[in-house]
Amino acid sequence: MFGATKDFLGKPAPAGYIAGLGRGATGFTTRSDIGPAREGPTEADIARLQEQAKRKAAEDGDDDDERYQDPDNETGLFNTAPYEADDEEADQIYDSIDAKLDERRKARREAREKEMQDKLNKERPKIQDQFADLKRGLNSVSAEEWENLPEVGNIAGRGRKKANFKEKFTPVPDSLLPRAQEEMATTLDAQPNGLATPAPGTMTNFREIGEANKQVLGLRLDRMADSASGSTTIDPKGYLTDLNSVVVKSAAEIGDLKRARLLLKSVVSADSKHAPGWIAAARLEEHAGKLTDARQIIDKGCQECPKSEDIWLEAARLNSTDNAKKILANAVKQIPQSVKIWLQAVQLETTVKTKKIVIRRALDYVPNSVKLWKTAIEMEDDPNNARILLARAVELVPLSVELWIALARLETYENAKRVLNKARSTIPTSHEIWITAFCLEEANNKSVEKLVAVAVKQLAVKEAALTRDQWLEEAERCEKNAFIHTCQAIVRTTIAMGVEEPDMKSTWMEDAESAIAHQSYGTARAIYAHALRTFPHKKSIWRRAALLEKAHGTHESLAELLARSVQSCPQAEVLWLMSAKEKWLGGDVPAARAILGQAFEANPNSEQIWLAAVKLEAENGEHGRAEMLLSRARENADTAKVWIKSAVLERQLGKITEALQLLDQGLEKYPTADKLWMIKGQILVDRGDNQKARENFIKALKSCPKSVPLWILYARLEDKAGLLVKARSLLERGRIHNPKTPELWLESVRVELRGNNPQAGKILMSKALQECPSSGLLWSESVWLETRAQRKGKIVDALKKSENSAHVLITAARLFWSDRQVEKARSWFLRAEKADADLGDAWAWHYKFEVEHGDEARKSDLVMRFKASEPRHGEHWQSATKDLKNVGKSQEEMLILAAASLPSNTVP
Template sequence: MSFKPISMPDFLSKKAPPNYIAGLGRGATGFTTRSDIGPAREAAPDPTADPLALAQAQAQAQAAQAKKDDDDEGRFQDPDTETGLFNTAPYEADDEEADRIYEQVDAAMDERRRARREAREKEELEKYRKERPKIQQQFADLKRGLAAVSADEWAALPEVGDLTRKKGTKKQKFDRYTPTSDVITVGGGFAGTVQSGIATSIDPKLTGGLTTPFGTASVAPGTDSGLIDFAQFGASRTAVLGKQIDQVSDADKGGSSTVDPKGYLTGLNSIITKTDAEISDMKKARQLLRSVITTNPKHAPGWIAAARLEEVAQKIVAARELAAKGCEECPLSEDIWLESARLNTTDNAKIILATAVRHIPSSVKIWLRAMSLEKEVKAQKRVLRRALEFIPNSVKIWKAAVSLEEDPEDARILLSRAVECVPLSIELWLALARLESYENAKKVLNKARAAIPTSHEIWITAAKLEEQAGNTHRVDILIKNAAEKCETEEFVATAQAIVKATIAIDVDPEDKQATWLEDAESSVSHGAVATARAIYAYALQEFPEEDGIWKKAAFLEKAHGTRESLDEILQRAVRYCPQAEVLWLMGAKEKWMGGDIEGAKQILESAFDANPNSEQIWLAAIKLEVETGEYGRAQLLLQKARTKADTDRVWMKSVMLERQLGNYDKALSLLDEALKKFPQFAKLWMIKAQIEELHLGNITAARETFAKSLKAVPKTASGAITLWILACRLEEKSGHLIKARALLEKARILIPKEPELWAESIRIESRAGNQSIAEGLISKALQDCPTSGLLWSEAILTESRPQRKARSRDALLKCENDPLVLITVARLFWAERKPDKARNWFSRAVKANPDLGDAWAWWLKFESVQEGDNTKVMQDVISKCVAAEPHHGERWQAASKDLKNTGKSVEEILKMIASGLPVTV
């Protein structure tokens, strides 16, 4: 077997490409030596060479270097910021226009960003000023405070000494005293007694003739007054220091240490480390305050400020010394004495205050501070009684002394003396009256009124005292100069007397009625019913023929009084205002609601005598007869009313009574006669069409009636919209959906921007199953009536469940307090099982419009489902609805005007409507 030799690659025999560096692809590079880059510096020119050749060589080198620099400049230029590329090209008109356009674009962009840039710069500047305020800003509040400084205060400012440091003046050098050691003293030649090389005494001859260098008082008895034993002093000092060290280290030997380690560590933690800036500020403040107390040592606030500075610096000893010095310089300033007492311990403070009262015996603050330092009550009493010897007219000290007495008899004795010393103190008189019996209290208050006749507090206290004793007839006499309400303190008669005495003070005659009514309403809103009742009573005395005041007073009694009080005020009202029909009707209704039918009839008979042609009184009398089942008398009254009070409502009531009794022919005949007199009264047309449709079954006649009514009743008249809706529903029931749509479209053209017409169009399409058409109508309706709660409610309910919340949010933005929207939102929360929120929204709905019966029905339905057998909550809703007496609402009007529900109460109608409402949304 033969082996073929391995052939070598052909590229190894070839020449390497230009700029090839072996190993560069894998990161290997060769070495660079000095021979590769040339010499480190240029060789110096040979001075022996030819000068002409040397100049030519230098010129060539400079040209080569310039060319290299030009190449480098082009090589390292940033392509994004190239300049000079077209410098050689001609600058034409197109280039100029392009440059101008670019400049305009840049200016427009800069203008767009200017507002944001300026706002950002302003914010940054404000932040910078806040962090680094100017000196002027730091002292702005102090400058404003200087405006309140009077001229006398300016003049009282102390003169500041010359603290300037003039150039060239030498600083004052203070003498320095350095204690001399014992060895130097002995070595200096003191010719005293020397023991073992140590001087133990000084020769009295070296003292310059003095008996002793330190005075005779410092020499112990029995010793030489001219000699001081330094060795004995040093030994004593050493002994004391050793004793302290032994006490500290006693704990290591099993003994008790005098150092509390916990307290020591706590003390270390309480040490506040101050920064260099704070220390510098304290030094500056200390220098300023030293200047103040030096230039004006009689300025007590300066001493106080200096002491407090040392206290802040935790130099309590220096603070006490400054306070003590201030007491010496300003002995008549109570503030410096109090400051000194505060800085010292309790025992020292007592001594300081005892000294203070010698200088200022009339200072109430110092006596009270001294009293507070005593721990025992007996000592406190002793201090206060001593104070009363110097300041018998101080109310504060008398009050403090009385407050320390535990026995009421001792307190009464003190107060008796107090009112003699301070007869103008109202508090002391009142306190004494409270401690006395009824008879003595009257005497005390009589003396108080004689001493302070202008004090309303004393008059009010006297009135309260009389009322408490049952003498209410004296209250009006006592409260002639008092003017404060006392109803909150449960003194009703006093409050009413105050109102009578003060209600007419400073009130213009033309503003009396309005002002008093506002005051009464304000009192009712604050819960002061008795005060409001007194205001109305006084106002009725001034304006007895104003039926508006009588109405408000009657409503107040109806809401907060009794049936008897309401009946009494209504009887008085009709005597003064017999032409006020509302007052007669209120009286008759209250009698009727109370079960007194005969009393109600008597009131109405009296009302007929005063107002023979009053439509309201006639209708009230007819309603009373109908409700009590006296239909014959009601028909007779209606017959009389049609002659004496010939109005459209009287005719309508006549027709309704005949319809209720089933006399349809008579009702139609009355309708024909009434429509001749009142062709524009929409309700008469409605009743006629309903009789023809529902009772007689004559659809054609009903359609003709609606056609005539739509022509006869103006589009702006009341009930015109209802006529169009009823005519549309008649066509819908008959199966003529196209005609119903046409009627509604015509109605929307004639009466634009009416939510009821849009809502009826939407509901017709929904009932017909045309949901897409209904949604389109909703969009158009909301564009035409964007603030209609009825349309927004329909829009919310037609949306899918996920979209209802967003739709309800839009509705609340457009009509926030619309009761229909609030009811719909409450129903949404009800469906989401959030009963608390649903209850809150139902409550908001009935507060927004208490006259909307549908809102009460929905709330009662919710509570019946939510609470189950909890009749208390349901009864609360029912009672509130009965008090509101609603009259409006789609479902409410349909149920209340139905002949089947004639005679039913508000509660019965409410329960009937609530039972028919759906549970789900």
Template sequence: MSVQSLVSRKKKSFIGLPAPLGYVPGLGRGATGFTTRSDIGPARDIDDISDDRHAPPTKKSKNEEDDEVDLNEANFDEFAGYGGSLCAKDPYDKDDEEADAIYEEIDKRMDEKRKERREMKLKEELEKYRQERPKIQQQFSDLKRDLASVSEDDWLNLPEVGDARNKKQRNARAEKFTPVPDSVLARAAQSQGQSTSITDRDQKYGGMNTPFGAITPLGTSTPGGDIDMKKIGQARNTLMDIKLTQVSDSVSGQTVVDPKGYLTDLQSMLPSHGGDINDVKKARLLLKSVRETNPKHPPAWIASARLEEVTGKLQAARNLIMKGCEECPKSEDAWLEAARLMPGDQARAVVAQAVRHLPTSVRVWIKAADLETELKAKKRVFRKALEMIPNSVRLWKQAVELENEEDARIMLSRAVECCPTSVELWLALARLETYENARKVLNKARENIPTDRQIWITAAKLEEAHGNTHMVEKIIDRALNSLRANMVEINRELWIKDAEDCEQSGSINTCQAIVRAVIGVSIEEEDKKHTWMEDADSCAAHGAYECARAVYAFALSEFPSKKSIWLRAAYFEKNHGSRESLEALLQRAVAHCPKAEVLWLMGAKSKWLAGDVPAARSILALAFQANPNSEEIWLAAVKLESENNEFERARRLLQKARASAPTARVMMKSVKLEWCLGEIRNAKTLLEEAVKHYPDFAKLAMMKGQIEEQLGNKEAAREAYNHGLKRCPQAIPLWLLSSRLEEKSGQLIKARSVLEKARLKNPKCPELWLEAIRVENRGGLRNIAQTLMARAIQECPNSGILWAEAIYMEPRPQRKTKSVDALRRCEHDPHVLLAASKYIFWAERKVVKAREWFNRTVKIEPDLGDAWAYFYKFEIMHGDEDSQEEIKKRCVNADPRHGEHWCAVSKDIKNWRLRTEQILPLVAESVPLPT
């Protein structure tokens, strides 16, 4: 034994001894201590009920405490020994006990004071905690409660538990089988066909075993080596059966897939029918139940047949509907459905059976006639039907339609005998008869049907067609009297509708006679004028202009002195009548209302537009006699002469007007005429006189300032504007002219101050705000302009011109958003619509949309010339000549007078002779393109 072994066998001195205080195993070689759950025990919530596994240490008895004495030298006292304090061992006397009892009582009282509140708070916290972190038994309490209502069959039908492994785990060990391609099978068959010997296994099974255990008979081939396709098909069917068996669910014998009817159901589905096959099955079962429950219910058979028809089983549908016809032989719908489903000859046979069962069914006879292809056969069917049902109006009408005129007349003669209460048959017969016979037919019709108004109206149309216009009025009056005698209510709306129909058919006298007869029926005296005007507008809207004309004529005969009715009638003739009818109406109008200046002026203008200037002058002369010193007639006469280049006559008329009827407008027209003719000195002289007499007429100050500007006298113009503003502080155009004068002079600050002063005197005026914004924009101060725009919209939130300018000032990406806000505020404002048309659609090259919005704008406000100018320019760039001419024609008819760009061109002195069709291209050329 070696020395080393002896040393190893010697017992170590530290083995079995306790570890030193603070010793941590492995700390010297860098290991750190750690704490496990077994060291600290299980973690618990504060609110959980504690158990006694870790109970606190029990209190020691008094004797044990006395026995335990700290014998440390630091606790030794020479006087008291190891006992510590002399007072520590004092007895617990009664005073101490009484004090503790008192304090304990106080603690109880204090605890009871807030006990209920504390308990409620603790309960709420506990409930909140349980809601946030419920126990597992609480989470499934509702499901456990529902288990009480589960039946025994439901328990037995619970599905088997599936494989809980994920897809990767399931596929790890699963066997995978891949179908053998047909090419491999073909090569294998060929090789086997060429082989001279086969194994016992091949002899037994004739092929190879499938992985599922099913034997696939593929090993045989024809003597020539060809593939046996029949056996390949059988093998595939076998594989499909195996797959269907695997898919089937084996719980309580229920199957998810029907292995037998799966392929046949798939083949029965039509691609055109997008329904689910399960829905078809359910519907088929439901309908079968209905048929078995109530076999005499025809809709069940019809629905079943249509279901089969939809799913493509036409023969099954035919069989079902024929079965339904046997069960319900008295059902029209069943027989008609059967005839629809059957092919040609069979359909006729089905209808023949239907006729035997339902000889009085009109629909069946009509179906029988429709199935016939030859006209003679159709006529034969209808005649047979009329023998069975001679009182059917529908059969008579369809039978008559197939006949020629002579035979139709004969048949209608018989038809009115069989159906004497059919108005249509009587009227049809009257149309085919001669004039004398038609009158007799209508008289018989009135005897048989005394309560129908159409017979009377047809009689009136018949008389009118043969030139007996004097009889029309009598027939309509007799009709109303006869109907009232037979207790028939006269409905004026229906009669007016009949009058409109008469006008459409060309019976003008009849329609007017009807209007005159019924227009006053059931109307109170105070409502007559209002109701008749509505009737005239309604007839005009329906295109019945003769009816509207008759309404106006009757109203004027009742109220001959009403100027408003004459005006509406005149405007109606202007829009829908001829020049001759308008002039004739105006002659009658001025005879009844000689003081109505507008009627005289309309007559004079009509003559002037027709080129008959002397007649226009004569009308105005008569108007002077009826209305002496009338300003409107004086100015109309002046315009007539100036438009026809009779400037001297116009000057003399104005001179007479200033002498006899000196008004501010007469003075203004005098100044304008001299200004347009280039006589500036005469114009200034007249202005001085006019300003003295009419200092409060703002247009005189505007004209004076503009004339001075034209002459280059800016100081005189400024003085004229200031003088006008002192007398007319509410004249907005005067403020704008003054501001623009200062801006042209380069004094931007002064222009700004003028507009600010104008806004103080005229608050909430969008025109002044707009001009202030544009002044800043023209001066290059865009930030100030944006600030002013915000203030302007805040003060005038519904101003269309401000919103339009706001859209223009926005960058292009933000314009659409701003236009949405503008349209929300001003939905039907033409300025906003025009801005959207220009900046949203035209600028983005959306031609169709832009054209649509331009049309909306000019329809909402046809008097806005700027909209027509932009629309015309848009058509010049993106349209053709036809669209441009259409816009120009519509603009001329609208005759616009307003618009910033339009007024700048039309009110220019250079263009005072231009008409609307000449101004439109100039304005379109001056407006800027949208950017």
């Protein structure tokens, strides 16, 4: 390989060849390339040429040819002329003109430059701009991901094939080895106190080095052992504690500590009387784990800043309890008026006796500190001692309202009155003292109405009167402390302050709602009572007060309120009905009948009162009386609802012929009453007369084309008869007459599903969601059309689009239920209840869930909430309540039946 001779060796180089030109080298020319050099001009020649140039310049008469003059530099033209003031003024004028022109062109020039720069950045973006989004994404990288990043190695040329060069070894002459040994020996001999120079050829004794290392290790271990007893002197607990106290810090943190230490050192050096600097320096050392250094720094700070209470408290914190006591003892010598130092000294004591000694010593130095007096009083277990201390405290701190009130609470009634009177004379602007007096009078069964009026006047005279809202807040606070009479007296006295007569009713209703929101039901009750005294004939106020009593009062208080309400508002039908219902629920049916009789006298033509009386008789098994009442109602209150109720009652009693006759008579009077048509159609379907039912629905849809239930009932009739196409067309016609109706779309989807056309059902569902995008009914059904794996994603979209509809919330709860996530399912059922308490299906599904996964306590609580809500809507709920088999059953029984009629939750 190396023996081959190159063909160009020994040949002349080509013309113009320059060695290394391809690598960027430049050629050079030597004397051998150009021949011998010529002689330069002599001194005589140079002198002669200079003389010729001078003669030529003298003949021309001008040193500078105007061809070579700079047109922008006039010094060459007018350098001999004087520069006067007008010349300077002219130059300034020209400069100002140039600046103005430049300013006018500045915006366009900058815009043009910016455009060119943006264009250049787009064509040739910088590397940092290309990776800007990736840099911003580094904020989301966690510490674990940083640690798991692989180390970057040198991969340059990894894929290249290395040249297979042979290694070359050059043998070293033997004469070099003795010479190197001699030089090494000479170097070692030259060192002072060095080791003996080894003889040439000697070897290092590694065994002796190993034994020396063992001896050093043994000496270190011996320090930690007791040679006399042979047992170790290391305290295991202390040793472990020392290990735990070792703070391992990174290099960056150590650098930060060093910089902070230098900075704080400069702070305290610049101003040694600056206490925060000493505190910060001590805390820095504490953070670094150097508690001893921290104590030394804070001790020095105490010496430099003896009047700073913060630095003394910091020193006490950094030291042990015994040392802290000594430090605080020195502190109170320097700052005897510091309440914080005295309180800290009290906390360091372990026994009550020593605490009392310290706090009383503190009171000797700071007798006007409320905190010290309160601390001393709290330590007393004996009320007599506390009363003595409070008596002394109010003498020394007469402007402390808290101390006066505390003293009054410890005194007897007569003494407390004297204390409060003295406090009122000392602090006449304090409303707290007045309120304490109110509560004292109520606690001793005294009237507080006049005292409240006096207090309001006195505070107004002293220009310390509270606003109406502030008095209401105080009333709520008194209610929380169980002083109801004081609360009511405050409300009666101050509720009308600053309120115009036209705004009284609305303002008071807002105040009552606010009190109810704060769970101050006594305050709200007092507001309603005052409002009813002012507006006794406002049935809306009576109704609000009745609802408050129903929710948070007793049965007796509600009955008494309703009795007064019907006397004040005899024309208010809702109040009569509420009063009769409460008597009925209380088991007093005769009293309920009597109330309804009085209601008939006051409202002889009231539809609601007639129907309420019929319901009362029918629910209690008095069907004859109910029929008689309905007969009279059809004469005195001839409405569609009365005819509907009459037909329903006859149907429930099994009198189908009489029911059909009543329906025909009612339809002659009220042909647009869709419920009459629906009841007649249902009766005909139950009798099996589908043809007459069809004719009935056809007539009904002509009279009531906007009735959605009629379209659905007619479509179900055709669907059951096997006429799927006709049912489909009926629902399409119904959607034309009633656009954007979710119930019709849902029935169309179910018709397709019942006809084994799931694909067509999905297509209809997608169209339905386009027309009714916020319908919770449709979104709930669409979730069950998806596969099990896709339902979770679908329910998320449903919750967003339906605005947390109760139907969708029920579906979400059912999904958690099917996944055995019991607690989540229960929470979502509760959300559905709150979203729509009138939806009976939500209660039924929740009850079914609690039967399977709950206990008796949860079920009973659910039933109580259900009874209070009295739901009336819901697909499954209405089908259960309107079933003739369930007539006369209680609410709880209906809830159980509705839950039993629900389908299984194990949907595939």
